[in-house]
Amino acid sequence: MSHIELRGVRVHNLKGIDLRLPLGKLIAITGVSGAGKSSLAFDTLVAEGRRRYIETFAPSARQFLERIERPDADALENLPPAIAFRAEATFDQRATLGTITETDDLLRMLFARLGRALCPRCETPLIARTPDDICRELQTLLDGTKFIVAFPSAKSDDAIANWRQLGFVRTIELPESKSEFLIVVDRLVAGRTDAARVLESVEQAYSHGDGRCVVLDESDGQDARTLEWEGRNWRLASHSRRLICGACDVEFPPLEPDLFNFESSLGACARCSGLGRIKGSAALLDCPDCSGSRLSAVGRSVRLLGRTTIARLRELRLLELTEFLDELITAVEPTERTLVANVLSELSVRLRTLLDLGLGHLSLSRSPRNLSRGERQRARLAGVLAMRLDNALYVLDEPSGGLHPLDAERVLAAIRRLQEAGNTVIVVEHSQLFVESADEVIELGPGAGREGGRIVSQRTPTTFPLPLGEGDRRPGEGPHSLDSPMHVEPLSERKPLERSTRAINSDQPFGPRPLSEGEGTKQRRTPGGISLEGVTLHNLNRLDVTFPLHQLCVVTGVSGSGKSSLIEHTLFPALCQRFGIACDVDPIGKFTALSGAEQIDEVVFLDSSPIRRSARANAATMLHLLGEIRCLFAQTTEAKVKNLSARQFSFNASEGGRCPRCRGLGAVEIDMQFLANLTVVCPECQGTRFQRDILDAKLRGLSIAEVLNLSADEAFSFFRGQPQLQRRLKSLKDVGLGYLPLGQSASTLSRGECQRLKLATLLASRSRKRTLFLMDEPCIGLHARDIAVLLECFRRLIEVGHSLIAIEHRPEFIRAADWVIELGPGAGDAGGKIVATGSLLGERQL
Missing domain, CATH: 3.30.190.20 (Ribosomal protein L1/L10, rRNA-binding domain)
Known part of the structure; x- marks a missing residue:
């Protein structure tokens, strides 16, 4: 068969859909947030592909693997083994670019086979x-x-x-x-x-x-x-x-990969336990024993070509590391070259993949926590692309996330090579570049949540016009024409911008201006904004910058140009220090002066990281809706007759009315002994979380479990006459989460939903403080229609006196900004400068 056949798929909000997906093609799944894209791609295709692959193992092997339930569908046929790439990922404090791409494993093998050890004490060569x-x-x-x-x-x-x-x-x-x-x-x-x-x-x-x-x-x-x-x-x-130094009469362990592994007790520095840093009196300091290399003395003493240690290679930029490997291949003896031929081949492939994705400016020692979102995304994607499998199904979750359009083109080219190698590639995407480049596009919708889950269209991009967010493409426009939202040329290549019609206040307008010649790293201080001087971190070197207030300011530029270093690691910690707020950002950039902070009262940083709360956290608890809802239920006739208090309607309190079997979770975990534990709907409460007598209390004909199952839009209408509840529910509607059920666990939300839920929580608080919102890619995971809703929400925030600074790459969002700061011109050492600043309003107002 040449197609994957799906019939009657009913996973989550999917409405029994039927699909035929061509094998060996690049397929894009798009649609508004909550339309069911992840339910189709990951909870159906990936889950079933993995389940079938595991079923091929012997029972003795399957007992050690995670049990995967069959998706709810009538038929799933001709499905290849599935490999998933989810955008969400967490990293421990020891993780580096080398470890997450598995490049470091190959480098360690290379040193174990070709390395020459010196005695750490007297530097006498140690030869086994x-x-x-x-x-x-x-x-x-x-x-x-x-x-x-x-x-x-x-x-x-x-x-x-x-x-x-x-x-x-x-x-x-x-x-x-x-x-x-x-x-x-x-x-x-x-x-x-x-x-x-x-x-x-x-x-x-x-x-x-x-x-x-x-x-x-x-x-x-x-x-x-x-x-x-x-x-x-x-x-x-x-x-x-063995490695023995005759002069010192000391024996050292043999050269093996773990000797160069800072995550192993054999290779890690004993003083810092492989972290490279120790706690000082006021801050973290480089470990004095290993000088930050994380390795033991023996691991630090081994060299390639008689001069280069693995610690040094980990610090090289990937471009320089590739050049060193080329030199190594020509310098080693033929017998040694044969010994490491497979290692060198695989290492070259992985480094080439990283270079093709535009990450040549990074080093293997960089922590993923210190990378920008786009760099992290591409680094993890490089590991997937370097597998070199064929006849497999790759499912990628928004590979364009965090990427400038120039970087997205590199990623698209790499994904296309993966598909041309004989694989089927499915991308869950909103980027117009990816959607227009796909062989087939599936749009889910038409709405979100209960209003979604249907196939709106399934066609090739050339057979129908694609949505552009704020209006269709005009006749004759190409997909990347100057007026297309997909096309955002660097500001540095634009003509001098006209003065913006917006101003911070009537006395001190914050207008755009062209850059003067030779002014690569400075921006003239302008009243009415927050200014940072002498910013130094990573590739930022004594950078001066001013951010306007009471506007939507967007910081953009290619991935790795210094955006996160400037906003998340310097501006945010600087303002936190100014207001006495605890800040756990690491590392923190240095600066010589901060001015203009007296114009705001607080700062809030919002990103799309998962909401770190208990499994019971949901929109109702985060927006403090549940307390009022419980009070309303306690006032019903059934509750008064049974003497039920508001506490009885809580699924968190142990002495309340929650189900004793599942403890208010709605699901229970069954110990399968030799098999993986199985999570099933609680047989006692049927997933409602509450005891039966609690469910007997009705508010306008609905139990508390049924109320928590309402979407924000439905609950807004249901709670008519309750202004406090409606005000908080409106914050969910304002950020485009009207489809979200009040009781849906926060752990199941997408990245975009997490970020908007955090924003809704702040909006619901009705703080009268002048707040500066710093946002890391608010458009992540959002359809163009969702972006329009979000922009309207931002406009209302600005109108009541707040300010917003957002790191963003989406063209639709950038064109709607009042002020744009572009960093660049390249990534790494080629970036870290202000390429241009200005407003796009003089060219096109969305």
Whole structure:
């Protein structure tokens, strides 16, 4: 079959849909937030693909794997093995770019096989020799040269007797040692002895000498280490399977990958436990033992090409690391090159993938926590793209998230190569670039939540016009024409911008201006804004910048240009310090001056990270709706008759009316013993969370479980006459979450929904403080129609005196901004400068 067949899919809000998806194609699934895109892509296709793959394992192997239930569907046919890429990811404090892309694993293998160790104390070369190494060296002796293979042994009468019983009758005294002597294994002649006999003798010496072997060959007496035996001078050469420094009399562990692994007890620095940093009196400091490299002394002493440590390679930019590998390939011996051929090939592929995705400015040592969202997204995606599988199903969740359009084109090209290798690739996307480039587009909708879950259309992009957010494309417009929202050329390439019609106040307008020549890193201070001077962090070097207040200010630029370093890691901590607010951001950028903060009362940073609360957290609890709802239910006739208080209508309180079986979660976990635990709907409360007598209390004909199942839009109408509840519910509607059920667990929300729910929580608080909202990509995961709703919400915030600064790449959003600051011109060392500032209102007002 040439298609994946789906019939009667009813997962979550999907309404029994039927689909035929072509194999070997790039397919885009789009639609408004909450339309059912993830339910189709991940909870149906990926879940069933993984379930079938696991079913092929033997029962003894399946017991160690996660159990996956079959999706609710009539038929799912011709489904390949599925590989998923979800945008959400968490990283521990030890994670680096090298570990999340598995590049570091290959680098460690390379050092274990080709590395040359030095004694950490005296820097004497430490060489572990195999029997083959010794035999190859003996083959270089001149024909006719006599040599002896021996091994050292403790000197005692008992030892001599024991060795003689084993057939070793000849011994050699060592003048410099009173505790050891040599036991002769064999006496041979170079060029006249069979190579197999030489190898056998060396292996015997290693076996009886506890990994040590001594070779003596005829010498003219001029060598540094010689001895006289049987009337001749012999040159001594000591060898060992282990790394031993004769000068320091210290043995070191053999070279193996874990020796270079800061997550292993063998390779991690003992003082900092592989973290590279220790706690100082006021801040974290580089560990004085490992200088921040995280490795033990032995791991730090191993070198490639006699000069470069693994710590140094981890600090190189990926472009420089690629150049070093090219040099290494030409410099090593052919036999060594053969030994690591597979490692070098795989390492080159992974580095090339990272470079193709525009990450050449990063180093393997960078923590993913310190990367921008776009860099993190591409780094994780690189691991997926480097798998080099075929006939597989790849499902990617918004691969364009966090990417500037220029970066998105690189990602699209890499994904296209993945599809052309014989795989089926499905992307859940809103980016017009990806949608227009797909072989087939499936749009779900027409609305969100209960209003979604249907197939709106399934066509190729060339057969129907695609939505542009604020109006259709005019006749004759190309997909990337200058007037298309997809096309946002760098501000630095625009003509000088006209003055904005908006002003911060009537006395001090904040207008755009063209950059003067040679002014790459400065922006003139303008009254009516917040100014930072001398910002230094990562690629930001003494940057001066001013942000207007009471406007929507967008900071944009290619991924890695310094946006997150400026906003999240410098401006936000600086304002937190100014207002005495705790801030757990790390690292924190330095600056020389902050001015204009007196014009605001507080600062709030909003991103799309998952909401870290209990499994019971939902919109009703976060917006403090549940307390009032419980009071209303306590006032009903049924509640008064049964003497039920408001506390009885809580699924959080242990002494309340929650279901005792599931403890208010609505689901229970069953211990499957040798199989993975299984989560099922609670059989006692049927997922309602409450006891039966609590559900008997009705408010306008609905129980509390039925009320919590209402969407925000439905609840707004239901709670007519309750202005406090309606005000809070309106905040959900204002941010485009009107479709969200009040009781839906926050742990099931998408990234975009998490960010908007956080915003709705702040809107519901009705704070009278002048607030500066800092937002990291508020359009993440949003359809163009959702963006329009969000922009309207932002406008209302500005009208009541708040200010917004957003990091964003979506063209629709940038064109609606009052002020734009573009960082660049490139990423990494090529970025960190203000390329241009200004307003787009003079060109086009959305």
